[in-house]
Amino acid sequence: MNHSTGKNPGSRTTLPWTFPLADRLTGVRSSPVREILSILSRGDVISFAGGIPDPELFAVEEIRAAFDHVLTHHASKALQYASTEGEPALREQAAARMSRQLPTTAAQIQITSGSQEGLYLIGQALLDPGDVVLVERPTYLAAVQAFALSGARMIGIPADEDGVLPDELEQLIERHRPKFVYLIPTFQNPTGMCMPAGRRHQVAEVLLRTGTALVEDDPYGELRFSGDPVSPIAALPGMQAQTLVLNSMSKITAPGLRVGWIRGEGQILRSIAIVKQAVGLHSPVTDQLAVARYLATNDLDRHIGRLNAVYKSRRDAMHTELARILPEGATMTNPDGGMFLWVRLGNDIDTSHLLPAAVEEGVAFVPGSAFYAHDPDKTTLRLSYVTNSPDVIAEGIKRLSRAIRTHSKQPSPAAAR
Ligand SMILES: Cc1ncc(COP(=O)(O)O)c(C=O)c1O
Numbered sequence: 001m002n003h004s005t006g007k008n009p010g011s012r013t014t015l016p017w018t019f020p021l022a023d024r025l026t027g028v029r030s031s032p033v034r035e036i037l038s039i040l041s042r043g044d045v046i047s048f049a050g051g052i053p054d055p056e057l058f059a060v061e062e063i064r065a066a067f068d069h070v071l072t073h074h075a076s077k078a079l080q081y082a083s084t085e086g087e088p089a090l091r092e093q094a095a096a097r098m099s100r101q102l103p104t105t106a107a108q109i110q111i112t113s114g115s116q117e118g119l120y121l122i123g124q125a126l127l128d129p130g131d132v133v134l135v136e137r138p139t140y141l142a143a144v145q146a147f148a149l150s151g152a153r154m155i156g157i158p159a160d161e162d163g164v165l166p167d168e169l170e171q172l173i174e175r176h177r178p179k180f181v182y183l184i185p186t187f188q189n190p191t192g193m194c195m196p197a198g199r200r201h202q203v204a205e206v207l208l209r210t211g212t213a214l215v216e217d218d219p220y221g222e223l224r225f226s227g228d229p230v231s232p233i234a235a236l237p238g239m240q241a242q243t244l245v246l247n248s249m250s251k252i253t254a255p256g257l258r259v260g261w262i263r264g265e266g267q268i269l270r271s272i273a274i275v276k277q278a279v280g281l282h283s284p285v286t287d288q289l290a291v292a293r294y295l296a297t298n299d300l301d302r303h304i305g306r307l308n309a310v311y312k313s314r315r316d317a318m319h320t321e322l323a324r325i326l327p328e329g330a331t332m333t334n335p336d337g338g339m340f341l342w343v344r345l346g347n348d349i350d351t352s353h354l355l356p357a358a359v360e361e362g363v364a365f366v367p368g369s370a371f372y373a374h375d376p377d378k379t380t381l382r383l384s385y386v387t388n389s390p391d392v393i394a395e396g397i398k399r400l401s402r403a404i405r406t407h408s409k410q411p412s413p414a415a416a417r
Contacts (some may be wrong), residue, residue, distance in 0.1 A: 003338060007330055023130065036355075036364055046396035048318075049364045051189065051251070051277045051339045057295075057310060058254050066294040074147040077224035078286040082275045086261070087109025087285060088107045094261045096387040097295075098247065102235040107276060110272050111281045115248040115260040117276075119146040122215055122244055125268065127152040128391055132176040136164055138342075138371035138380070139223070140189045143182055143217065149226040152179070154373035161333075163195035173210045180213040181242075185233055187220035187338025190382040194336055197230050204236040214239065219248040219260075221306050224337035225312035234263070241265045251339070252304050259283065259291045264316070273344055308337070317390035318383060318397065325401035327408070339386045342368070344379055349408065351381040357407040363399035 036049045049396040070078050085091065091106035098104040119142070127133070129151025135144065137156030144154050145405055156174055157164040163185060172178070183203070185195040195203070217235050234243035239273050248260035262272060277284070294300075318341055326332065329346040343352065352367040368380025385393060 004051045009249050014364045014405060018321055024149055027144055034359065038368060043390065045364050046361060046388060046392055047364045048230025048385070048393075049106075049366050049385070050279050050390070050394060051124065051384050052144060052387045053251060053255065053307075053389050054310070055173065057307055059160045059298070062298050063254065063257075063290065063294055066290040066297065067286070069293050070289040074289060078289050080090050082282050082284065082285045082288075084277050085109075085269075087281065087288040089296075090259070090288045092265075093292050094247070094294040096186045097300075098245070098263050101232055102240065102245070102263070104263055106270070108265055110269050110276065111283050111288060112260045112262060112276070113258040113280065114250055114255070115217060115262075115282075116142060116146065116244040117258075117279070118260055118262045119143050119215075119217070120149065121272050121275045121279065122262070123150040123152065124279075125145045125271045126150075126179050126198065126213075126398060128179075131177040134169070134172055134176070134178045134181045136183060136188065137373070138190055138368060138376075139182070139373065140217065141370050144373055147182070150310075156373045156375070157181075159193075161193060162199045163193055163294065164199075164203060166199070166206050170206045170210065173212050177343035178212065180215050181207065181325065182215045182217065182234070184217045185219075186230065187223060187335055187340075188217055188365070189220070189340040190340050190368065192333045192338050192340045194227070194230065194338075195233075200230065200233050201236060204233050206237050207233075207242065208238050212242075212245040215246070216243050217246045219246070219394075220338040222252050223308060223339065224312060225308050225315065226287050244268065252300065253294070257287055257291060259287055260266075280372070292304075309405070311337075313338070313389070314385040317393045318385040321394050321397035322383075325397060325404070339384050341383045341385060342370075343381050345381065346379050347408070348379065349404070350378045352378065354381075354403060354407045358400055358403040361399040361403040363396045363403065364383070365400070394404070 007309050029220055032035050032157060046266050088106060090111055091109040094109045095104045095106045104139040112121065127147060128152035131152045133154050134157050137159055147154060155172060173383055185200060187274050188192055192199045212234060216232055218232060232245060234238055234245045246260065327347055330344060332341055332343045352369055355367055357414060360365060366382045368382060369376035369378050
């Protein structure tokens with residue numbers, strides 16, 4: 001193909017080349033969270049946008065020691081190609097941690113590069129174009145993105161403050177025959193909701209009766225500051241074989257490690273491993289061995305205890321400050337763990353129009369519509385409380401309050417037209 005304009009044979013001006021994209025990319029958006037993070041280069045903006053762990057809380061020395069050990073004593077292994085399923089030492093550690101809630105062997109673990117990769121692998125292994133996946137309303141948007149790349153259609157399950165409604169779930173299953181249901185039952189992203197045990201049993205009963213697979217995403221379960229622990233749905237009688245559980249080191253150690261895993265039973269792990277081979281052969285061996293070493297030589301529970309103490313004070317600060325400034329009619333969650341508070345401003349305030357005013361004031365959040373597979377509640381927003389200290393949170397919420405007041409005085413873009 002000739003890429004020159006041909007006007008002036010002396011100067012070959014190159015025309016922009018447009019790659020013909022795959023149909024399955026049509027309508028798959030880049031994550032609004034990533035985009036918001038990229039406009040936050042202004043140093044003075046307080047960001048409540050991303051679920052970004054506070055780097056001050058990373059166990060840098062311990063992680064450095066683990067990498068040192070691996071490269072000093074196991075370099076020939078650490079720097080070599082390895083098996084797709086993951087390093088045996090890490091699979092053992094993952095299985096031991098998982099077994100606290102659900103008996104698990106190393107053979108039932110597939111190591112992934114973060115649970116985000118796990119979601120993509122599951123989508124590729126299970127979904128054909130046109131398949132339906134039932135998701136929460138709202139849900140984790142990058143899961144929707146990962147499944148959409150397989151050509152799947154996501155349908156939201158109505159929920160209350162305890163999670164998806166079992167009757168609605170059953171009706172949607174009957175109507176759409178989904179390939180699987182995707183849930184984040186513990187400290188959900190974006191709402192922070194934790195599904196109580198009773199609701200988990202009802203949901204499991206529907207899934208068992210209808211023979212529907214469950215993908216249970218659980219990156220936040222160990223970040224609990226109050227209330228009693230609840231078992232994963234996968235641990236309820238009969239659910240083990242029907243569920244794929246995703247876990248991750250991102251929120252309890254460091255997201256830059258990109259280490260997570262999928263727990264599954266039977267043939268499905270073989271298929272997931274085939275997809276993983278095609279995606280990247282295996283996750284980086286040095287990282288896997290270092291995480292295995294870190295887990296073997298440190299008390300991760302103690303570290304998580306420290307995180308939880310800090311995050312609790314930050315959740316309290318954000319909840320208290322928000323209670324002072326939210327307009328009449330607004331509601332918010334007060335989660336027992338995880339990273340996020342979910343606010344419904346109501347009052348016809350479209351939070352995607354509020355965001356520019358907020359950034360102008362020097363504070364950022366994620367507009368809630370990003371988290372709906374369809375029919376968004378545009379008056380919602382997600383705020384992460386984990387990254388900033390209570391003082392900074394207080395200042396950020398003051399700025400948000402100013403932005404809400406300024407924005408509410410302006411005519412809405414629709415009215416201004
Ligand atoms: C619900 C949920 N699943 C998966 C992920 C991906 O996490 P990672 O790939 O870092 O393990 C996230 C990250 O925010 C999340 O909130």
